[in-house]
Amino acid sequence: MSKARRHDLQATLDHITALLEKQDLVAGLVHKQHQPRQELVESLVARQQSTELRREVNALHPADIAFVLERLPPGRRLQVWDLVDSAHDGAVLLEASDAVRESLIADMDQGEIVQAAEGLDSDEIADLVPDLPREVVPELLRRLDRRGREEVRSALAFPEGSVGALMDFDITAVREDVALDVVLRYLRRRGRLSDNSGLLMVVDRDGVLKGTLALEALVTHEAETPVAALMEREPVTFHTTDEAVEAARAFDRYDLITAPVVNVHHRLVGCLKVEDMVDLLREHSQKEFLAQAGLREDEDFYAPVWRTARNRWGWLALNLLTAFIASRVIGQFEGTIEKVVALAALMPIVASVGGNTGHQTLALMIQGLALKQITPHSFRHLLARETGVSLVNGLIWGAVMGGFTWLLYGRAELAAIMLAAMVLNLVLAALAGAYIPLTLKRFGRDPVLGSSVFLTGLTDSMGFLIFLGLAALFLPV
């Protein structure tokens, strides 16, 4: 593995960009002077490539190469990608975000793809396969040994997001009846352990998991100690069908580094590693963050405008629909507004504050659902408390806004209506913030996606309805 030089990552990016710009400049000058361009540029570029830039790029950790590639515009990205040693290609593809990975693969020919992928572990190949051109996959599988082929097939057979699809096949297993020196001799003969293993698996003759042995225990106990005396007999164990996100949460909760994965017969089939769990949690929270704003996918930063615009239509259409409904609500009160035009200026306050406070309850609910904090009891409590909070805040801030209304328009009835509408809409917003994500979840939807648009739609429409409705009922014209 190449050197990890995290401290100058931004500097590295700047340096690479500068080198690329210099290269462009030279090419540009050559072009202007009408010299035999093609050859000269090629020789220049070749010389450049063979020296500083190539050295710079390939000295980076694959994760950092991916970092740099993700931050370069598409043309430059491919220029740099061509300079990456083919030995790193597979690792860089694994580290790159989905959209960037796609653009890199599109730039490779079949031979390069196969070469890049065949150096990877089975679970990593399985990770790449969905992004590879269809015709490459059979060729790639043919190049693997029988075991590798079976592992890739097995990983692909598990549904996305399951432990089986994510697990690592590279495990080291020992028997419980041997002594530590036997284990050490075996490991030394074997000569390698995959990175960050941390644990040896203990299995019986049939491959059934009996426990785990931490490397810490292996190196701190006398050579004659039997494995059985040191092994953890009830390690946290996952099944291939478990949800990967739940497994990641268990890694977080129990401070795990490696954990065994078993099949229905409790046979050891692989392991999960903390680094994959960290990736998963990060991707999960990034996805949630973007999903809240209706951004569905990991958009390529350099995707064309038209594609990006279309990507966002679903969300926009939903938003327009709710806005249109709110508009029609107001439309029903045009007569009232015509008589008291101040209503038009005041009504957005009720709607806006409702939306904002509703989002606070919504955030608590979504977090509570994700952390499994929402039990029937705690939901009743949350509902009671959020209603209480919205009542208190509605009364206090409704009174403040009522006061301003009175000062501005000199009409006490208008102020009273403002106060009443604020209280009612805040309570409604709290209820909506609590029930909308719960309802989405009941219907098997992700509560993060869409909750916000529904909530705003509701608090807007109802805010207008409550405020204008009260005005139509009680305002002397």
Place this chain on the structure above:
Amino acid sequence: MSKARRHDLQATLDHITALLEKQDLVAGLVHKQHQPRQELVESLVARQQSTELRREVNALHPADIAFVLERLPPGRRLQVWDLVDSAHDGAVLLEASDAVRESLIADMDQGEIVQAAEGLDSDEIADLVPDLPREVVPELLRRLDRRGREEVRSALAFPEGSVGALMDFDITAVREDVALDVVLRYLRRRGRLSDNSGLLMVVDRDGVLKGTLALEALVTHEAETPVAALMEREPVTFHTTDEAVEAARAFDRYDLITAPVVNVHHRLVGCLKVEDMVDLLREHSQKEFLAQAGLREDEDFYAPVWRTARNRWGWLALNLLTAFIASRVIGQFEGTIEKVVALAALMPIVASVGGNTGHQTLALMIQGLALKQITPHSFRHLLARETGVSLVNGLIWGAVMGGFTWLLYGRAELAAIMLAAMVLNLVLAALAGAYIPLTLKRFGRDPVLGSSVFLTGLTDSMGFLIFLGLAALFLPV
């Protein structure tokens, strides 16, 4: 460490709740029968406590005890907390969320607190100290040995959020000129390595870090191999003054398990461990999630209404201010609205769609800033693309809404104004979504906090201004 039984965590919680309810029921019956209540209940409760519930609770992993405590209402929480063996107290306090930890500590007397804390590692004690009552700390420090005392003091001296404040002092260091069998003999004599170490540190006579030796390398190479031949000479290393969140991102990027921490003289002073990094990343993303909705702190789920309401005032006040400004913008056009009351019904559409699409740009910017994707070049690109997207979407969906306007009100001028206002407000929203977080960041503020309120305030006010302004200018009355 007790057994980790993650699969029945929800069932466990339900079971404990059921046991607590049974207990309450018995107490309630006794009370109704006017028997000598105090004694009887005490004996009953004592019997209950000494049996099932206590066994159930103490069989859990400390992280799971914290999970259960966090999900119980305050009264029940303390009932269960009293049942937790004092040996687990410290670990449970560490695992509990800040708000719950506070409520647990408030229930303990000085002796219990000292007892709970003194079993912990120095870095863990330092983690607890800020939440402990002031008078307990000197007593606790007195109980530690000199080294422990120094470590706690040193951890407390580093600013919160720095690597120094988070690092683990429990490191195992060896010399580079010894052979592996010497290392193994040393470790066996020493008899323990802290959990999830993964790495031995290699230092010179002065304690200066020379490299790291992975346990994997230690157990897979022949006994006579010198450490120097196997050690990683340029491990990813952190300084006590580095930002902890940046360190956590490096752990994620480079798949680290343990990493050395050095001081300014490059002397080894501690290590970082992946489990602490995972906690940090989780807490960080939870905080960001809540901060987006203006929820500042890790609110206790069972905090009283009044405190919760007050907690949210800052955000609410800011929101009311921006809503008030938007309202005054509309107020300036009351004359226009009086003549064409349809404007009142249509104007929220422009504001709402602007706010929503602006939030998409905002989410991309906030994520880009967090991932350090925002360079001058990429910002220009983002700005151009988001403006392009908002132009495209403004034209298309503005035309759709213009069409509806025409159908509803039969006025082509009104439809044209709707289209123009949509385009302008969407472009403005994209610019605001890009510049607001950047500006907050420039002023040293967290771009997550407040961006949303400012954005909505701007898109509302400007949406109204643009739409009503165009109407005032161009609409024949």
